Amino acid sequence: MIRITALGLSLLVAAPAHAGDVGIRVVDASGAPLADAVVTIHPAAGVFSGPIRFPWKLAMVQRNISFEPSTLIVPAGATVPFPNEDKVRHHVYSFSKPARFEIKLFGRDETRSYTFKSPGAVALGCNIHDRMAGFIKVVDTPFAMKTDADGMSIIRSVTGGRARLTVWHPRMRARDNEVTFDIDVPASGDLTRRIQVALR
Amino acid sequence: MIALLRRGDAALRGSLSTKLTLFYAALFALAAALILLGAKVGITAYAERMVASEMDAGAQVFDRVATMRYAQLRDAGRVLAADFGFREAAATNDAPTIASALESLKGRLRLDQAFLVGTDGSVTGFAGDLPPDDAEALRSALDRGASAGVLRLGHARFNAAAASVDTPMTIGWLVLGNRVDHRELAALSKLSAIDLAPRIVDAGSVVPITGNRGETFVAGQRMLTRAVPIASFRQNDPQTLVLTYSMTRALAAYAPMLWLLLGCGIAGVAVAAAGSWLLARRLTLPIRALDAAARKVAEGNYAQVPVETRDELGNLAATFNRMVDEIGERERQITHMALHDALTGLANRTLLDDHLARALLQTGDRRQALFCLDLDNFKAVNDTLGHPTGDGLLCVIADRLRTFAGDGLVARLGGDEFAMLVDDIHRSFDRSAAELVQLIAKPCTVDGHRIVPGTSVGIAILGADGADPIELSKNADLALYRAKQEGRGGFRFFEPRMDAEAQKRRQMELDLHDAIRLGQLSLMFQPLFNLSESRISAFEALLRWHHPVRGLISPVDFIPLAEDTGLIVPIGEWVIREACRVASAWPKHVRIAVNVSPVQFSHAGLKSVILQALGETGLAPNRLELEITESLFIENPEATLASLHSLRGLGVRVALDDFGTGYSSLSYLRSFPFDKIKIDRSFIIDLLKSDGATAIIRSITTLAEALGMETTAEGVESAGQLDILREQGCSQIQGYYFSKPIPEKSVFQLLYEGEGLARLAS
Numbered sequence: 023m024i025r026i027t028a029l030g031l032s033l034l035v036a037a038p039a040h041a042g043d044v045g046i047r048v049v050d051a052s053g054a055p056l057a058d059a060v061v062t063i064h065p066a067a068g069v070f071s072g073p074i075r076f077p078w079k080l081a082m083v084q085r086n087i088s089f090e091p092s093t094l095i096v097p098a099g100a101t102v103p104f105p106n107e108d109k110v111r112h113h114v115y116s117f118s119k120p121a122r123f124e125i126k127l128f129g130r131d132e133t134r135s136y137t138f139k140s141p142g143a144v145a146l147g148c149n150i151h152d153r154m155a156g157f158i159k160v161v162d163t164p165f166a167m168k169t170d171a172d173g174m175s176i177i178r179s180v181t182g183g184r185a186r187l188t189v190w191h192p193r194m195r196a197r198d199n200e201v202t203f204d205i206d207v208p209a210s211g212d213l214t215r216r217i218q219v220a221l222r
Numbered sequence: 223m224i225a226l227l228r229r230g231d232a233a234l235r236g237s238l239s240t241k242l243t244l245f246y247a248a249l250f251a252l253a254a255a256l257i258l259l260g261a262k263v264g265i266t267a268y269a270e271r272m273v274a275s276e277m278d279a280g281a282q283v284f285d286r287v288a289t290m291r292y293a294q295l296r297d298a299g300r301v302l303a304a305d306f307g308f309r310e311a312a313a314t315n316d317a318p319t320i321a322s323a324l325e326s327l328k329g330r331l332r333l334d335q336a337f338l339v340g341t342d343g344s345v346t347g348f349a350g351d352l353p354p355d356d357a358e359a360l361r362s363a364l365d366r367g368a369s370a371g372v373l374r375l376g377h378a379r380f381n382a383a384a385a386s387v388d389t390p391m392t393i394g395w396l397v398l399g400n401r402v403d404h405r406e407l408a409a410l411s412k413l414s415a416i417d418l419a420p421r422i423v424d425a426g427s428v429v430p431i432t433g434n435r436g437e438t439f440v441a442g443q444r445m446l447t448r449a450v451p452i453a454s455f456r457q458n459d460p461q462t463l464v465l466t467y468s469m470t471r472a473l474a475a476y477a478p479m480l481w482l483l484l485g486c487g488i489a490g491v492a493v494a495a496a497g498s499w500l501l502a503r504r505l506t507l508p509i510r511a512l513d514a515a516a517r518k519v520a521e522g523n524y525a526q527v528p529v530e531t532r533d534e535l536g537n538l539a540a541t542f543n544r545m546v547d548e549i550g551e552r553e554r555q556i557t558h559m560a561l562h563d564a565l566t567g568l569a570n571r572t573l574l575d576d577h578l579a580r581a582l583l584q585t586g587d588r589r590q591a592l593f594c595l596d597l598d599n600f601k602a603v604n605d606t607l608g609h610p611t612g613d614g615l616l617c618v619i620a621d622r623l624r625t626f627a628g629d630g631l632v633a634r635l636g637g638d639e640f641a642m643l644v645d646d647i648h649r650s651f652d653r654s655a656a657e658l659v660q661l662i663a664k665p666c667t668v669d670g671h672r673i674v675p676g677t678s679v680g681i682a683i684l685g686a687d688g689a690d691p692i693e694l695s696k697n698a699d700l701a702l703y704r705a706k707q708e709g710r711g712g713f714r715f716f717e718p719r720m721d722a723e724a725q726k727r728r729q730m731e732l733d734l735h736d737a738i739r740l741g742q743l744s745l746m747f748q749p750l751f752n753l754s755e756s757r758i759s760a761f762e763a764l765l766r767w768h769h770p771v772r773g774l775i776s777p778v779d780f781i782p783l784a785e786d787t788g789l790i791v792p793i794g795e796w797v798i799r800e801a802c803r804v805a806s807a808w809p810k811h812v813r814i815a816v817n818v819s820p821v822q823f824s825h826a827g828l829k830s831v832i833l834q835a836l837g838e839t840g841l842a843p844n845r846l847e848l849e850i851t852e853s854l855f856i857e858n859p860e861a862t863l864a865s866l867h868s869l870r871g872l873g874v875r876v877a878l879d880d881f882g883t884g885y886s887s888l889s890y891l892r893s894f895p896f897d898k899i900k901i902d903r904s905f906i907i908d909l910l911k912s913d914g915a916t917a918i919i920r921s922i923t924t925l926a927e928a929l930g931m932e933t934t935a936e937g938v939e940s941a942g943q944l945d946i947l948r949e950q951g952c953s954q955i956q957g958y959y960f961s962k963p964i965p966e967k968s969v970f971q972l973l974y975e976g977e978g979l980a981r982l983a984s
Contacts, residue, residue, distance in 0.1 A: 115306075115389075116389075117309065117310055117313030117314060117389045117393075118313075118389075122314075145389060145390060145391040146390070147388070147389055147390035148390075149306050152304065152388070152390065154390065155388075155390035155391065192391055195365075197342075199391075222365070222392075
């Protein structure tokens with residue numbers, strides 16, 4: 023059950039043409055803001071072919087017997103280190119299609135890493151600690167952002183025109199845990215949307 | 223026999239003990255029935271409660287067992303689902319590995335089902351065919367978090383539990399299940415005390431039952447049904463555990479108890495009946511004894527009942543005995559009163575008859591005789607000295623008789639009549655009778671009056687003179703009658719002749735009744751010749767009875783009878799009328815004289831009869847002359863005088879008849895002025911034989927003359943007599959010498975011829 027509601031359907035007619043900010047607010051069925059949902063936009067016009075950089079650190083730390091951050095967005099082809107800051111051992115694994123691997127980590131081992139080649143969602147677990155769960159969303163677009171505690175994610179300077187909006191969350195009740203919309207990103211100005219998703 | 227049975231039946235119905243027995247038996251039966259009913263109701267309620275609680279327990283057991291099974295299944299599932307290798311196989315869709323792992327698990331845990339459901343709806347390792355709808359429904363349920371419960375897939379039901387396969391995101395669910403089949407349910411049903419026939423059905427298929435409990439009737443059995451919602455694996459496919467128990471069967475288990483109770487009840491009724499019967503018998507036995515005794519008393523027998531207890535019944539028995547004694551005493555008194563004379567205490571006629579009857583039945587050498595006696599002149603004693611003295615005399619006589627009789631029976635038959643039974647063992651009947659007459663005749667003093675009693679005795683011998691008491695009494699009376707006739711102070715034995723005479727007398731009495739009506743009576747007239755006037759001065763009317771069979775009957779024979787029977791009153795009346803009628807035709811100087819019997823004289827109607835006769839015939843009163851005898855004065859002189867004066871008041875003449883016989887007292891002559899004195903014929907007959915007779919005649923005529931009375935001499939039969947009478951101054955004569963009585967039709971002739979006769983006589 024996905025509904026898209028235009029919040030401020032106004033095109034922000036601003037100076038730099040061809041690009042605008044897209045603000046997406048994700049809420050659950052009850053209207054509560056949903057944090058750590060991954061919002062990605064694929065403009066129909068395509069993206070530039072250079073290496074994608076995100077402003078956050080590309081590392082999945084094990085600290086206090088949990089993955090940190092719990093959800094990490096990385097560009098395809100990125101090599102992500104798995105530093106273990108706990109004194110206990112971890113046995114990180116992934117059976118997810120985009121990246122299947124196991125990393126046995128001993129205490130204070132910061133040497134291990136894995137290179138994620140294909141885009142997709144990779145669920146991380148620890149074979150020792152069942153409670154531990156972490157996600158690495160491998161994306162092939164620079165327009166990707168996690169929602170904050172308010173369920174908000176603002177993706178800046180998105181190429182105008184038709185685009186595919188995808189919202190992913192590990193608990194989303196949907197195929198592959200994601201929903202996709204077609205949106206028209208205004209050439210100038212901002213697009214703000216509220217997206218309500220159903221969770222498990 | 224039938225009557226006996228009927229009586230027995232009536233006794234049974236009517237008997238108090240039967241009533242009491244039936245009552246208490248019925249009471250106890252009612253109580254037993256109530257207990258039985260209560261037991262049945264209680265048992266039913268208890269059984270229902272028991273079944274209900276068993277069902278509660280059954281449902282709980284099912285719940286717990288299921289929970290336990292689910293926990294086991296889930297745990298087993300979790301173990302496998304957590305296995306890294308299995309997870310890897312699941313995540314990589316390594317179907318052969320998954321299937322082998324599931325088979326291994328099934329084998330190890332003896333599971334019917336162990337399969338994997340992917341989040342995408344794929345099913346791996348399901349034993350058998352899973353319809354796509356069910357697969358999707360299952361996935362959907364798992365997706366919603368279903369973890370355990372009864373899982374229906376197709377027609378089969380499973381106890382199923384699921385464990386998610388997390389990598390770490392859930393990629394599927396491992397579902398483990400055991401078939402819920404008959405075996406399983408049977409095993410489950412064994413866990414409860416009674417077979418609740420548990421079965422699991424779709425909730426929708428359960429017939430709506432009020433609450434979660436209900437009753438149905440299946441094949442005549444009352445079924446208690448409980449529908450318990452149970453954990454369903456798929457929430458949208460609710461399952462219900464249905465528990466059923468036959469109350470009929472449950473109650474059947476109590477049937478022996480109820481039968482036993484019924485048996486005890488029946489035995490109790492029998493015991494109560496027997497007990498109350500015994501108790502009632504203890505009560506009714508004395509009552510029956512009383513009843514029997516009362517019956518005996520009613521029949522006139524003496525009866526007493528034993529006093530056995532000191533309770534009310536004992537008191538009743540004692541009172542009854544007292545009552546019987548008192549009744550007996552009173553009966554004896556009454557019997558004594560009934561059989562004895564109150565005044566003298568002697569036996570009465572009833573008792574005498576009784577004794578006679580008994581004595582007549584006795585056979586043997588002993589002869590017995592019935593003595594009947596009465597007192598001479600007792601009436602005079604009563605009249606002159608008063609009844610108390612008369613009663614006193616009777617008591618004296620009674621004592622004498624009692625002394626005389628010894629053991630023999632003495633009875634007072636009424637008035638001055640007595641009777642006694644005498645035997646001739648010590649002395650002959652003659653001697654006894656003579657001694658008895660002597661004994662009675664002894665003078666005695668009663669109330670200061672010296673009295674010389676006298677008696678006559680009539681004797682009838684038992685058997686010879688009568689075979690029954692009535693005949694004996696009658697014959698003894700006849701003998702007595704004869705004895706009195708022959709002069710008082712004597713005794714006579716009965717002779718059959720007496721009976722014949724009595725019969726004759728009775729017949730004559732009957733005939734006399736008819737005599738007036740049939741005109742058999744007639745009057746003859748005998749003239750009275752006045753010597754100084756030398757003519758007939760009067761006729762005396764003399765009654766004649768021409769009996770159709772016996773011819774002419776003398777007044778001597780029938781007048782006493784007429785006096786005894788009272789017939790003298792109508793006869794006397796007829797005589798007066800007839801005499802007046804005849805005399806009315808005669809010359810004025812000729813009177814008619816009529817005899818008035820003492821009975822007739824004391825009869826109240828005499829005066830009116832005379833008045834009527836005079837009135838009817840027109841006869842002058844002074845031509846009617848009434849002749850009375852001096853015996854009238856003996857019984858009641860005052861009344862006689864009053865009557866005489868009254869008659870004289872009518873103007874009729876009164877003559878004193880038969881003067882000189884009986885008690886002839888000169889005081890009569892002084893107390894009443896008779897018109898005439900008739901000198902009795904006995905003096906006239908003696909006239910020619912002794913000089914004394916002449917002297918008596920002279921004194922009478924002198925006395926009469928002095929008192930101003932006429933004299934008539936009766937029975938003059940010869941001239942010699944006539945001469946003397948004429949010499950002595952007798953005023954009239956009457957007799958055959960002058961004329962015998964003549965019929966009416968000859969009177970006139972005699973009157974004329976009489977003139978001549980008179981001349982001849984003078």
